[in-house]
Amino acid sequence: MIAEIGHLLLIGSLVVSFLAGFSPLLRFLTKDDFFYEVISPLNNLVFLLIFLSFVSLIYSFLVDDFSVAYIANNSNTLLPFYYKLAATWGAHEGSLLLWILCLCFWSTSYFFLNRKKDVEFVALTLSVLNQIIFAFIAFTLFTSNPFERLLPIAPFEGADLNPLLQDFAFTIHPPLLYLGYSGLAVPFALSLSALISKKIDSIWARDARLWSLLSSGFLTLGIVLGSWWAYYELGWGGWWFWDPVENAAFVPWLISVAMFHSLIVTERRGLYKNWSILLSILAFAASILGTFLVRSGILTSVHAFALDPERGVFILAIFAYFILGSLIFYSIMNNKLPGRSTYNMISKEFGFLLNNILLVILAISIMFGTLFPLIYEAIYDGEQISVGAPYYEVLILPFAIALSFLQGVGLYLSWSSTREFSFLNRVLIESFSLFIIISLLVFLIFGTLNWGTFLAIAMFSWIFSGNFIDMVYQSSQVKELKSVLLRRLGMISAHLGTAFLILGVGIVTTFSLEREVILQKGESYQLGSTNFVFKEIRESKGLNYSIQSAGIEIRKGGLVDEISAEKRNYLSSNQIMTEAAIKPTLLQDYYVTLGDQVGDGKWSFKLQIKPFIRWIWFGAILIALGTFVSSFRQTKRL
Amino acid sequence: MNRITHYLPLIFFIFLIIGLFTFLDNEESDLRSVLLDKNFPDFSLSKLENQEIVTKNDLVELPSLLNVWATWCIACRVEHPFLMRLRNESTINIYGLNYKDDRSKAINLLDQIGDPYEFSIFDHEGILAIDLGVYGAPETFLIDKSGIIRVRHVGVLTPEVWEEKFNGVLNNLKEDEK
Amino acid sequence: MKNRTLVCILCLLSFTAESESSKEVYSFVIDENQERFYTLLDTYRCPKCQSSNLSGSNAPIAKDLKREIHRLIEEGKTDEQIEAFLRSRYGDFILYKPALRKNTLILWLGPFILLSLIVFLVVSWNMSSKRKSKDLEAEQIVKVIERTRLKKLFEED
Numbered sequence: 001m002i003a004e005i006g007h008l009l010l011i012g013s014l015v016v017s018f019l020a021g022f023s024p025l026l027r028f029l030t031k032d033d034f035f036y037e038v039i040s041p042l043n044n045l046v047f048l049l050i051f052l053s054f055v056s057l058i059y060s061f062l063v064d065d066f067s068v069a070y071i072a073n074n075s076n077t078l079l080p081f082y083y084k085l086a087a088t089w090g091a092h093e094g095s096l097l098l099w100i101l102c103l104c105f106w107s108t109s110y111f112f113l114n115r116k117k118d119v120e121f122v123a124l125t126l127s128v129l130n131q132i133i134f135a136f137i138a139f140t141l142f143t144s145n146p147f148e149r150l151l152p153i154a155p156f157e158g159a160d161l162n163p164l165l166q167d168f169a170f171t172i173h174p175p176l177l178y179l180g181y182s183g184l185a186v187p188f189a190l191s192l193s194a195l196i197s198k199k200i201d202s203i204w205a206r207d208a209r210l211w212s213l214l215s216s217g218f219l220t221l222g223i224v225l226g227s228w229w230a231y232y233e234l235g236w237g238g239w240w241f242w243d244p245v246e247n248a249a250f251v252p253w254l255i256s257v258a259m260f261h262s263l264i265v266t267e268r269r270g271l272y273k274n275w276s277i278l279l280s281i282l283a284f285a286a287s288i289l290g291t292f293l294v295r296s297g298i299l300t301s302v303h304a305f306a307l308d309p310e311r312g313v314f315i316l317a318i319f320a321y322f323i324l325g326s327l328i329f330y331s332i333m334n335n336k337l338p339g340r341s342t343y344n345m346i347s348k349e350f351g352f353l354l355n356n357i358l359l360v361i362l363a364i365s366i367m368f369g370t371l372f373p374l375i376y377e378a379i380y381d382g383e384q385i386s387v388g389a390p391y392y393e394v395l396i397l398p399f400a401i402a403l404s405f406l407q408g409v410g411l412y413l414s415w416s417s418t419r420e421f422s423f424l425n426r427v428l429i430e431s432f433s434l435f436i437i438i439s440l441l442v443f444l445i446f447g448t449l450n451w452g453t454f455l456a457i458a459m460f461s462w463i464f465s466g467n468f469i470d471m472v473y474q475s476s477q478v479k480e481l482k483s484v485l486l487r488r489l490g491m492i493s494a495h496l497g498t499a500f501l502i503l504g505v506g507i508v509t510t511f512s513l514e515r516e517v518i519l520q521k522g523e524s525y526q527l528g529s530t531n532f533v534f535k536e537i538r539e540s541k542g543l544n545y546s547i548q549s550a551g552i553e554i555r556k557g558g559l560v561d562e563i564s565a566e567k568r569n570y571l572s573s574n575q576i577m578t579e580a581a582i583k584p585t586l587l588q589d590y591y592v593t594l595g596d597q598v599g600d601g602k603w604s605f606k607l608q609i610k611p612f613i614r615w616i617w618f619g620a621i622l623i624a625l626g627t628f629v630s631s632f633r634q635t636k637r638l
Numbered sequence: 639m640n641r642i643t644h645y646l647p648l649i650f651f652i653f654l655i656i657g658l659f660t661f662l663d664n665e666e667s668d669l670r671s672v673l674l675d676k677n678f679p680d681f682s683l684s685k686l687e688n689q690e691i692v693t694k695n696d697l698v699e700l701p702s703l704l705n706v707w708a709t710w711c712i713a714c715r716v717e718h719p720f721l722m723r724l725r726n727e728s729t730i731n732i733y734g735l736n737y738k739d740d741r742s743k744a745i746n747l748l749d750q751i752g753d754p755y756e757f758s759i760f761d762h763e764g765i766l767a768i769d770l771g772v773y774g775a776p777e778t779f780l781i782d783k784s785g786i787i788r789v790r791h792v793g794v795l796t797p798e799v800w801e802e803k804f805n806g807v808l809n810n811l812k813e814d815e816k
Numbered sequence: 817m818k819n820r821t822l823v824c825i826l827c828l829l830s831f832t833a834e835s836e837s838s839k840e841v842y843s844f845v846i847d848e849n850q851e852r853f854y855t856l857l858d859t860y861r862c863p864k865c866q867s868s869n870l871s872g873s874n875a876p877i878a879k880d881l882k883r884e885i886h887r888l889i890e891e892g893k894t895d896e897q898i899e900a901f902l903r904s905r906y907g908d909f910i911l912y913k914p915a916l917r918k919n920t921l922i923l924w925l926g927p928f929i930l931l932s933l934i935v936f937l938v939v940s941w942n943m944s945s946k947r948k949s950k951d952l953e954a955e956q957i958v959k960v961i962e963r964t965r966l967k968k969l970f971e972e973d
Contacts (some may be wrong), residue, residue: 670906671907672903672904672906672907738876738880764876764877764880765882767903768880768881768884768905769879770905771863771905771906771907772877773841773863773864773906774864774877800864815960
């Protein structure tokens, strides 16, 4: 019954969002402003309907209504209630509904932040958003309805939620990621609305910047959680795989970062208007394209979603409608925008331009790399090829170097033309000293150094001194230290975040240790300067799985700790999952995975030491915090 | 000049969408065997039934099939009846490649459900399998009488697949002989 | 005396090393090959599982391939020879880092060509628009001079 209500609410929201989305057409025909004014209440109604529909799906999960096909496939009576909750968005259908809910949340937030603004502009923006909402509700209802019943015979017991997804990080990873993905629809709608109403001004730029900062922040958090989850859950110690699904999140992230940088110039200087609009279209395109790649099944990936070419056609149609439609508007309208004003090559404007070129070309290249196996197969008659991590590592390096170079000096460039270069000496001296100190520290910790680490340390020092040390120094020269630092807090935090991330990546890729070993009870293995001792093997039971766990003692210097590596057998699906044993410390993680029993009392293990891996996530979280701080400042200026 | 650059993104995305649409159409394809039309690799392994060593020379007298199977492979059971039918109705020799399996379990299974093979090669370590580029079971190869691999099929061998992929090649081979 | 302790320590070290390697699933005569082995595993794709490298896969085929790569390293084969071995059996699909060949040229060079092209275009646009604005300025100045000269002429009249 509840499921039927949810289904009806979803159908209702389809109708209402259609009305809200296409109401401006009636305004155009009748010239009656009523058709603008009605959009915002309709928009809020859609949010309410979707919210209730989502709640009824959650309710049906909690009461184990296995007559609903989606629930029968993705839940189970043995599942603890918080995983039943998470199972709501554990597979294709439910996660799509969550995506729509996130988008409705944004459109309603946009309305509440702007209800006292220009009626036409807000109405147009909301109508674009509702067209997107409409398209995705239609997609859900027609190809992936989570409320579909298994009638007349409902099973007594559900299959299970994929054991890989029965995990804390996974319960919050999708909501954050979808807030990021769907948030990119707002700058897109703002740009379209600005193109149509011909109000491409600094107010538009400020709004668009706020929403791109917000979605970028949520994308960052979503990606970090995904990376962290993959690290401890997939059991082989990788934190980034360059898998198609990860690329599908990374590409919109890169473009959103490019977008809020470009919008700074648009807001302050009135430049790059065309470019900012194009970026907002690109970012939204990348966000839908990601959805398409993941859910149409044209790319295979570890994150296998429900694969169905029919869904692929539907998403592609949505993609074509919005992206081609907006680009046609863009091409026609932007010829009429005022031309560029001039600026010197050594100026803030040009710095931002380079930053944008680097980020966008990197994003396009990653997307191209992701699609390349398909293109290759089509051109070379079925020949198959793989493009994976080793390729992307080569690709990203020069871009990362150039971007961090810009990051270190960008702050000191002046608008229009830079005439003062004394900063260069200071930053060089500061970063060189920092470089020497950190290299020494790293050498003391690990006993060796190589080119990869030197490079990472150099990038770290350069960004760190350009964004922090010199900032503090400069501010101490003037009286308003606090206000300067506060004003730049978001930016400083995000830029330092990238510095920590780069240092972490550099060190973990060059100093990681890894061995597959076979140990008998009581035996130990020395990896680097760490001793791993296999103490015992235990059998126990979890909530909905049975456990075999190996107690491993880690000894390094003064550190002695016991951790346990598990293999879980999930009863309802009979799937075996490995749970890695991880001992995190500030400088390195100790990571043990339990393998198979290989003879009497002998077990195989995979031992790993991952130095500085925490710094990657720490850096990324700093980036997210920075974007949130900046967007908070941005809302104050609305 | 400026006008064209404004239309560039539009043109780019039109091509992208057309491209993606054609990708959607593509049937999921198997990994192509690199060894197609190449010589069957040399090997020296024991027979499943007894410890007798067999080599490539024991296979190639007539066009023959090599079927990769194992007791742990559920899909192999699906194609088993069809292999039995082939053995009874067709003149082709079928050899088995018992892949990463337990010898006694494998012998038992064949005793129970019937043995479609002239003999099975016991490849516990997957040595010949790697040389053949096998990555799972079941897989089926068609080898002509000079020892060249003509067809490779990954997955269950059904009558439809047989008609589509194997029969034509086999008839060609027979005609060439005449 | 000193020498003897050193020898003892060396003996002890080599003894521990020996006993450590007996516990390794893949032990190597030459110690450096250990790192090489694990690096190689990261660059090859597991052919059975659609999106994982050999290092991260538990599939039987991945185990077999690890064993073969271990054997090839111990036989003294170079990275190129190992790559050729795998390619001749599983094709280009197994390489996560596509070989640089005519067919993959666009993948490897495309991004960098695009980058340099766009940077070049932007820089040259910037130069030309600046020159234009300078010309414009110069034109303005000329006009002003012209006008004052004309004015003067009229006034003289």
